[in-house]
Amino acid sequence: xxxxxTTAAGSTITRRRFIATAGSLGIVITAGSFVPKFLxxxxxxxxxxxxxxxxxxxxxxxxxxxxxxxxxxxxGQGSMTALAVIIAEELDADWKLVHIENAPVIPETYxxxxxxxxxxxxxxxxxxxxxxxxxNLRQAGAQARYIxxxxxxxxxxxxxxxxxxxxxxxxxxxxxxxxxxxEIVAFAKIPDAIPQIAEKDMKRPENFRLIGKVLPRFDVxxxxxxxxxFGMDIQVPGMVYGAITRSPVFGSTPTLLNENEVRxxxxxxxxxxxxxxxxxxxxxxxxxxKAKRKLQIKWSDGAKAEKFDSEMVYADYHxxxxxxxxxxxxxxxxxxxxxxxKSAHKTYDWEYRNDFLYHARMEPMNAVVSVAADxxxxxxxxxxxxxxxxxxxxxxxxxxxxxxxxxxxxxxGGGFGGRQVEFSAExxxxxxxxxxxxxxxxxxxxxxQYGSYRPISLQRMQAGVDQKGNLLGWRHYIxxxxxxxxxxxxxxxxxxxxxxxxxxxxxxxxxxxxxxxxVSHGPNKFxxxxxxxxxxxxxxxxxxxxxxRMMLELxxxxxxxxxxxxxxxxxxxxxxxxxxxIACSDYGGSYTAGVVEISLDRQSGKIRVHHVWAxxxxxxxxxxxxxxxxxxxxxxxxxSSVLNESITFKNGKVQQSNFxxxxxxxxxxxxxxxxxSQIPSxxxxxxxxxxxxxxxxxxxxxxxLKLTGxxxxxxxxxxxxxxxxxxx
Amino acid sequence: MKxxxxxxxxxxxxxxxxxxxxxxxLRDTLQMTGTKFGCGVSLCGACTVHLDGMxxxxxxxxxxxVAGRSVTTIEGLAEKELHPLQEAWIEEQVPQCGYCQSxxxxxxxxxxxANPRPNREQIVSHMNGVLCRCGTYVRIVKAIxxxxxxxxxx
Numbered sequence: 001x002x003x004x005x006t007t008a009a010g011s012t013i014t015r016r017r018f019i020a021t022a023g024s025l026g027i028v029i030t031a032g033s034f035v036p037k038f039l040x041x042x043x044x045x046x047x048x049x050x051x052x053x054x055x056x057x058x059x060x061x062x063x064x065x066x067x068x069x070x071x072x073x074x075x076g077q078g079s080m081t082a083l084a085v086i087i088a089e090e091l092d093a094d095w096k097l098v099h100i101e102n103a104p105v106i107p108e109t110y111x112x113x114x115x116x117x118x119x120x121x122x123x124x125x126x127x128x129x130x131x132x133x134x135x136n137l138r139q140a141g142a143q144a145r146y147i148x149x150x151x152x153x154x155x156x157x158x159x160x161x162x163x164x165x166x167x168x169x170x171x172x173x174x175x176x177x178x179x180x181x182x183e184i185v186a187f188a189k190i191p192d193a194i195p196q197i198a199e200k201d202m203k204r205p206e207n208f209r210l211i212g213k214v215l216p217r218f219d220v221x222x223x224x225x226x227x228x229x230f231g232m233d234i235q236v237p238g239m240v241y242g243a244i245t246r247s248p249v250f251g252s253t254p255t256l257l258n259e260n261e262v263r264x265x266x267x268x269x270x271x272x273x274x275x276x277x278x279x280x281x282x283x284x285x286x287x288x289x290k291a292k293r294k295l296q297i298k299w300s301d302g303a304k305a306e307k308f309d310s311e312m313v314y315a316d317y318h319x320x321x322x323x324x325x326x327x328x329x330x331x332x333x334x335x336x337x338x339x340x341x342k343s344a345h346k347t348y349d350w351e352y353r354n355d356f357l358y359h360a361r362m363e364p365m366n367a368v369v370s371v372a373a374d375x376x377x378x379x380x381x382x383x384x385x386x387x388x389x390x391x392x393x394x395x396x397x398x399x400x401x402x403x404x405x406x407x408x409x410x411x412x413g414g415g416f417g418g419r420q421v422e423f424s425a426e427x428x429x430x431x432x433x434x435x436x437x438x439x440x441x442x443x444x445x446x447x448x449q450y451g452s453y454r455p456i457s458l459q460r461m462q463a464g465v466d467q468k469g470n471l472l473g474w475r476h477y478i479x480x481x482x483x484x485x486x487x488x489x490x491x492x493x494x495x496x497x498x499x500x501x502x503x504x505x506x507x508x509x510x511x512x513x514x515x516x517x518x519v520s521h522g523p524n525k526f527x528x529x530x531x532x533x534x535x536x537x538x539x540x541x542x543x544x545x546x547x548x549r550m551m552l553e554l555x556x557x558x559x560x561x562x563x564x565x566x567x568x569x570x571x572x573x574x575x576x577x578x579x580x581x582i583a584c585s586d587y588g589g590s591y592t593a594g595v596v597e598i599s600l601d602r603q604s605g606k607i608r609v610h611h612v613w614a615x616x617x618x619x620x621x622x623x624x625x626x627x628x629x630x631x632x633x634x635x636x637x638x639x640s641s642v643l644n645e646s647i648t649f650k651n652g653k654v655q656q657s658n659f660x661x662x663x664x665x666x667x668x669x670x671x672x673x674x675x676x677s678q679i680p681s682x683x684x685x686x687x688x689x690x691x692x693x694x695x696x697x698x699x700x701x702x703x704x705l706k707l708t709g710x711x712x713x714x715x716x717x718x719x720x721x722x723x724x725x726x727x728x
Numbered sequence: 729m730k731x732x733x734x735x736x737x738x739x740x741x742x743x744x745x746x747x748x749x750x751x752x753x754l755r756d757t758l759q760m761t762g763t764k765f766g767c768g769v770s771l772c773g774a775c776t777v778h779l780d781g782m783x784x785x786x787x788x789x790x791x792x793x794v795a796g797r798s799v800t801t802i803e804g805l806a807e808k809e810l811h812p813l814q815e816a817w818i819e820e821q822v823p824q825c826g827y828c829q830s831x832x833x834x835x836x837x838x839x840x841x842a843n844p845r846p847n848r849e850q851i852v853s854h855m856n857g858v859l860c861r862c863g864t865y866v867r868i869v870k871a872i873x874x875x876x877x878x879x880x881x882x
Contacts, residue, residue, distance in 0.1 A: 226763070286747075632867070
């Protein structure tokens with residue numbers, strides 16, 4: 001599978017023209033109307049195309065090889081393959097002949113679905129890729145198939161209705177004559193009109209040949225022999241290396257105190273001051289690091305963040321959620337929660353806390369930018385979740401039009417939210433100064449200490465129940481610094497709970513926060529699910545049965561919950577010293593329920609998750625094994641964040657620096673088994689990448705409650721915190 | 729400083745600073761980018777290569793330490809098409825983002841060389857130094873077990 005051409009994720013078609021190679025056919029689709037047109041190329045001919053009007057989803061060669069263009073960032077979630085599967089399914093392609101390349105950066109055509117049509121930003125985020133492209137790419141595949149059938153019908157002089165397709169071939173139903181897709185390339189012509197293919201004329205899910213089947217991922221072979229090109233791996237002739245020391249307190253600005261000394265560093269090309277740091281450029285990366293280590297910088301005073309202490313802030317948050325004179329942003333208000341709680345048989349009122357989290361992508365941030373000698377054009381390579389935003393950011397630095405920046409997206413060594421723009425913009429500043437290609441690399445320490453984090457939060461949960469423990473009212477107050485990251489994950493569509501009120505109370509610490517896998521769901525689902533379990537525990541009701549009671553009228557959700565209970569043999573007790581905890585979550589229209597089995601080392605306070613079971617319903621699943629991989633990955637990252645991970649600030653400075661003090665889960669602490677079950681569905685696909693992670697906070701706390709009778713209310717559940725809870 | 733060593737079976741000579749590391753020499757001077765930079769201080773294992781058959785972290789291996797010795801990277805692991813571990817990695821669809829996987833495979837290959845049929849505990853203990861943020865650990869264990877059992881059958 002390894003060939004020269006498959007090693008790079010870079011695009012081969014450019015914004016300015018579609019280079020038609022000898023004897024190949026680009027089935028190109030006009031943006032907006034999605035009317036496909038043919039592009040026929042004679043040998044060696046280049047066809048110039050107006051970039052505003054036309055671009056390609058698929059390209060077919062004479063030998064039948066089909067290139068499908070991938071509009072999304074491939075960061076491990078596998079959508080590069082899944083999107084191609086969607087097109088190939090309706091096109092009835094022979095999967096063995098499919099090749100995938102990254103699409104060029106043209107958001108007008110390749111951008112996300114935005115109010116029903118493609119053409120939004122080219123951003124890969126929010127687990128929106130499959131659900132956002134599904135219907136449009138099925139249509140693109142179906143129309144491409146129509147074009148091939150139209151041409152075969154012309155050639156054979158038969159009506160198109162007498163034809164069908166089989167993988168890679170058009171077949172005449174009447175005489176079983178066949179023509180491969182590749183053969184059609186030789187004579188194909190543009191049909192006058194391409195119909196919009198109606199849903200009823202597309203494949204029915206029971207006839208899917210590729211969707212829902214286990215197909216290997218396109219990128220996997222390249223990731224086992226070292227040939228996959230990440231941004232970090234890009235080599236450009238004449239390239240030099242950049243490194244930057246950035247503000248230790250966000251918002252402070254630098255003054256370099258020892259420029260002359262730094263300039264003496266062997267191999268130094270230049271020193272580049274930035275608003276938020278000092279950059280150095282050198283002939284090798286190790287020389288750049290040496291120069292960086294020499295930098296003596298005086299940082300300005302007065303940044304908002306400089307008095308921020310994250311351990312102390314919980315006291316403020318506690319006051320915020322108990323101060324009746326405050327009124328934050330109302331997130332949900334059904335019935336009359338206040339009165340329902342006031343008149344309840346019994347009430348509960350607890351707080352849950354979540355520290356800041358760091359993404360810890362294995363590939364630190366980096367970018368290669370090559371600004372032309374005249375500064376009027378640039379070429380750039382990076383792994384980003386939003387290539388069009390990176391392209392624009394580089395253009396802004398250079399004060400040129402984005403069309404003058406040729407941007408190549410690369411494989412991302414982890415995304416997990418917010419991996420975009422700033423490294424590209426920084427590299428553009430460095431390259432603009434030295435007018436040579438610059439590879440900017442963030443060290444692990446840079447990446448960790450100048451991270452943008454999942455925000456800290458405190459959640460006050462209140463509930464009132466009747467004599468049987470049934471919820472009568474529910475109030476949830478969230479305190480934290482970032483509405484877009486903390487105001488989600490509020491509705492619990494899978495539980496019937498009357499009289500709910502949820503409010504977000506905001507403050508600002510002047511530190512950097514950004515999307516982190518599952519966003520609001522990690523903290524908010526933890527608070528909801530742990531609180532529910534504590535109520536069930538107090539009411540002496542089995543936590544599975546307690547949830548079940550609230551799902552009796554919700555069959556879709558009950559199916560998921562019952563499935564996971566069956567998978568883990570919920571009613572059978574685990575081995576001595578072990579306990580199970582259950583939790584539910586959702587994400588982007590998908591639903592899940594999970595169970596963990598834990599043990600506890602009472603000397604160290606260390607929790608160990610041995611087994612995890614999860615069932616999910618995400619509609620049609622394009623790549624089932626990859627969906628399972630996403631569930632597994634979210635579970636492992638979830639356990640890691642719940643047990644180990646914490647970023648703390650003192651005087652505005654991040655206290656951690658590398659994996660010794662920001663420990664992410666290692667293999668020895670990973671579950672021995674993870675069992676995932678997909679609930680079959682023919683509904684349109686919904687989200688996968690962020691679905692399982694939010695289960696872990698609640699499920700682990702709930703297993704701990706079962707095991708010890710004590711609640712865990714502050715993530716992460718480090719040994720130290722667990723011991724304090726056990727003693728308390 | 730000139731240093732000669734064997735890289736993936738071929739003799740090479742590089743000109744570097746005396747304190748250059750094997751990692752950046754491989755990546756930048758020799759353009760062998762399969763070996764990854766992850767932490768720079770031997771905490772993550774993304775840069776794992778073999779030095780005379782032993783798994784080492786290239787980020788803390790100085791170039792002077794490899795003089796006259798034999799270095800194997802992910803690019804040179806397979807003698808023919810693919811190493812049994814690489815085949816198992818594909819079979820189990822292990823990688824997600826893939827950035828750590830060169831290091832994972834090189835670490836696992838050193839294990840199988842020393843112990844062709846490791847048990848689960850030995851696998852986990854040997855592999856524990858190589859981090860994966862995507863959470864592919866369960867599949868890594870399966871792939872190593874599968875590769876080990878296949879080579880035993882042959």
